[in-house]
Amino acid sequence: MTAPFPTHKQEEWRYADLDALKPVWERFAQPVTMTVAAGEELEEVWLPAGEDVQLRRVQLALGKGASARIFALNTAPVYGRVELEVSLAQGADFELYGANIGTGLSTNEFVTTVKHVGEGGRSRQVIRSVLNGKAVGSYLGKVEVARGAQQTDAEQSVKAMLLDRGATANCKPELEIFADDVKCAHGATVGELDAMQLFYAESRGLDPASARALLLEGFVTGLWDSATSGDAISEAARDALRRVV
Amino acid sequence: MLNIDNLHATVANKPILNGVSLHVPAGEVHAIMGPNGSGKSTLAYVLAGRPGYEVSEGSVTFSPRHCEERSDEAIQPATSETGLPRFARNDGGRLDLLGMEPHERAAAGLFLGFQYPVEIPGVSMLQFLRESLNSQRRARGEGDLSGAEFIKLAREQAGLLGMDAEMLKRPVNVGFSGGEKKRAEMVQMGIMSPRFAVLDETDSGLDIDALKSVGAGINRIMRAPDKGVLLITHYQRLLDYVEPDRVHVLNAGRIVRSGGPELAKELEREGYAEAAA
Numbered sequence: 001m002t003a004p005f006p007t008h009k010q011e012e013w014r015y016a017d018l019d020a021l022k023p024v025w026e027r028f029a030q031p032v033t034m035t036v037a038a039g040e041e042l043e044e045v046w047l048p049a050g051e052d053v054q055l056r057r058v059q060l061a062l063g064k065g066a067s068a069r070i071f072a073l074n075t076a077p078v079y080g081r082v083e084l085e086v087s088l089a090q091g092a093d094f095e096l097y098g099a100n101i102g103t104g105l106s107t108n109e110f111v112t113t114v115k116h117v118g119e120g121g122r123s124r125q126v127i128r129s130v131l132n133g134k135a136v137g138s139y140l141g142k143v144e145v146a147r148g149a150q151q152t153d154a155e156q157s158v159k160a161m162l163l164d165r166g167a168t169a170n171c172k173p174e175l176e177i178f179a180d181d182v183k184c185a186h187g188a189t190v191g192e193l194d195a196m197q198l199f200y201a202e203s204r205g206l207d208p209a210s211a212r213a214l215l216l217e218g219f220v221t222g223l224w225d226s227a228t229s230g231d232a233i234s235e236a237a238r239d240a241l242r243r244v245v
Numbered sequence: 246m247l248n249i250d251n252l253h254a255t256v257a258n259k260p261i262l263n264g265v266s267l268h269v270p271a272g273e274v275h276a277i278m279g280p281n282g283s284g285k286s287t288l289a290y291v292l293a294g295r296p297g298y299e300v301s302e303g304s305v306t307f308s309p310r311h312c313e314e315r316s317d318e319a320i321q322p323a324t325s326e327t328g329l330p331r332f333a334r335n336d337g338g339r340l341d342l343l344g345m346e347p348h349e350r351a352a353a354g355l356f357l358g359f360q361y362p363v364e365i366p367g368v369s370m371l372q373f374l375r376e377s378l379n380s381q382r383r384a385r386g387e388g389d390l391s392g393a394e395f396i397k398l399a400r401e402q403a404g405l406l407g408m409d410a411e412m413l414k415r416p417v418n419v420g421f422s423g424g425e426k427k428r429a430e431m432v433q434m435g436i437m438s439p440r441f442a443v444l445d446e447t448d449s450g451l452d453i454d455a456l457k458s459v460g461a462g463i464n465r466i467m468r469a470p471d472k473g474v475l476l477i478t479h480y481q482r483l484l485d486y487v488e489p490d491r492v493h494v495l496n497a498g499r500i501v502r503s504g505g506p507e508l509a510k511e512l513e514r515e516g517y518a519e520a521a522a
Contacts, residue, residue: 195296200363201373203293204433205351205381214376218367218416 003029012083015138015170017107020053020079031057031085038063038089045071045233048240052078059085062092064118071227072098072110075240080108090118096125097223100160101240102135102167109138109170116149116182123153128220129160131167132244138170147178156186161193161219163245213245246271246473247292247441248339252303253498254291261287263498264303267475269441269491271308274467274474276484276509279495280517285477286360288495289445292475293357294347305342309354309440351377352384354440356433358447360477362426365417370429371399373417374436381437402435406462423450431462442467443475448483460486481513 005025006013021028036042040063046056054076062068066089074080080102086094100108114123129137143154160169173186193215201211220237224230247269254262261284269275279285290298292305340353365373379389390398400410408428418426427447434442444463448456464487467474476487484492484506492508493500494517502508 196363197365199293199295199347200359200365201377202347203295203351203357203359204373204377204437205348205384206377207348207380208346210376210380211348214368214373215365218365220367222367222416 002026012111012113012140014140015107015109015136016081017053017079020107021055024053024055028055028057031059031083033059033061035061036063036066036068039065041066042068043070043228044068045227045229046073046082047233047236048073048075048080052076054080055083056081057083060087060094062086062088062094062121064089065091067093067095069095069226070097071224071230071233072096073101073233073236073240074098074108074110075101075236075244076108077104077106079106082110084110084112085115086112086123087115087117088121088123091120092118093121094123095226096127097226098125098127098139099220099223099237100127100129100131100137100139101220101237101244102129102137103132103244105134107136107138109136109140111138112141114141114143114154116143116145116152116154119149120151121149121153123155125156125158126223127156127158128223129158129169130163130216130220130241130244131160131169132163134164134166134168135244136168136170138172140170140172140174142174142176143184145175145177145179145182145184149179150181152179152182152184154182154184158186158188159219160190161216162190163192209245213241216241216245246308247342247475248304248306248308249292250304250306252288252291252305253301254287255299255301256287256297260301261498262291265495265498265500266303267493267500269473269475271473272470273490274476274487275491275493276476276478276489277493277495278478278509278512278517281479283495284498285495286445287498289357289360289443289475289477292342292350292443293355294343294345294350300343307340307342307350307353307355307441308338309340310338348380349384351437351439352381356437356439356442358427358430358434358442358444360445360447360449362418362421362430364419364421366419368417370413370415370417371396374399374413374433378436399432399436402432405435405465406432407458408432424452424455427451428455428459431459431466435462435466438466440471441473441475443477445477446479447476448478448480456482457486459483463487481509484509 102108127139131137145152156173158171171188221234249267252265375395403410494502
């Protein structure tokens with residue numbers, strides 16, 4: 001049985017492009033389930049596909065002391081959505097490094113719920129968006145710390161660059177904490193390229209367009225520094241930037 | 246080689262340069278000294294073309310190919326006149342510097358050593374410098390350096406300045422100490438091998454050993470009959486290692502005094518107020 005089609009009234013679908021989603025909903029109605037057993041490690045690199053509408057809906061369960069690192073590039077021409085619901089048992093470690101790169105009328109978004117269920121879990125979510133035209137890039141991230149999940153260490157860092165006045169970045173980090181000995185940090189900035197960095201690069205001989213491209217590339221590809229094999233996703237991000245800038 | 250004539254400039258509508266005139270012939274190093282707020286850094290930024298630094302009067306011409314007739318130019322076709330077709334110019338290889346974009350000035354052979362080198366997270370020093378150099382080379386009609394050629398050049402220059410080559414893999418200036426940043430500026434200069442360098446307080450933040458090696462670097466890279474340097478500094482110290490041909494005192498946006506190397510020593514002894522009076 002297919003799950004009911006979402007509406008904008010549901011917080012987690014608030015910025016979604018439901019018109020684009022409608023024709024393909026059946027394919028994505030059911031999230032994919034992934035499990036990392038106690039003490040095991042998982043590293044995933046999620047590259048963009050060719051379709052206009054691209055969704056990944058994943059439920060990820062991390063066992064005791066398990067760790068998962070996900071590197072994701074969201075750059076669908078119409079609607080891209082990476083949706084993650086993660087649960088962390090005691091001492092589990094979760095990292096998400098994601099980028100939205102969009103132009104035109106596209107909507108790309110990360111929607112996450114990270115549930116710290118056991119003690120001493122650690123989560124890191126780092127999202128960077130580069131948006132041009134009338135593109136929308138969003139991050140909706142909820143961190144839930146259950147009663148008893150003491151010594152949780154959760155961090156969300158979200159930054160967006162808007163290259164056009166018509167582009168929109170939405171950012172909504174949310175915390176729901178039921179334990180008293182935890183560390184939960186979040187930071188968000190929306191900005192333009194730094195004028196001094198641009199001048200520095202131009203003074204070394206880069207023309208303005210190349211200087212901007214290089215600075216944007218640095219802004220995004222810094223995300224994949226810790227990937228075991230980050231070459232493919234870095235290359236895909238560079239391609240996407242060339243298309244967008 | 247560099248001819249500054251009656252240069253007036255404003256920053257945020259405030260006049261900072263009030264008629265600077267200065268001529269640096271090829272083969273010479275000129276020092277500009279002056280108190281805080283006299284306009285030294287503004288002059289450097291105006292020469293490099295920083296946005297927001299508005300020239301209200303005067304001109305700057307740059308003749309990077311000053312020694313064109315010299316015989317050794319013949320074996321370097323890449324530096325022939327045809328390499329600079331798209332720049333604003335008047336006659337005989339003289340470029341109207343102020344009519345050029347910052348990157349065009351760099352391609353023409355101008356280098357600014359920043360007083361506060363800028364950090365660029367996420368972009369490695371190697372990538373930054375390779376793309377910059379190749380971009381300059383393309384503008385001059387020269388071919389790109391390959392990755393291997395570039396890395397060899399970068400390692401060599403880092404080595405000559407006593408910088409650990411591993412630092413070239415790190416993001417541009419990120420996590421570098423003040424002294425390391427200044428040293429890295431000189432490594433960049435060595436890689437770019439410019440015709441003319443404007444060095445804005447390259448000596449500040451350096452300890453004695455670093456000062457010595459940076460001084461030696463400036464001499465090695467820039468002391469040549471077809472190159473020139475404008476050395477902006479507060480102190481006499483660097484001038485012990487890079488001996489200037491001329492010393493100018495900038496005060497309230499004008500050159501108020503010029504002299505030989507002995508002027509720097511006099512300034513150090515007597516202070517700007519006395520010497521510039």
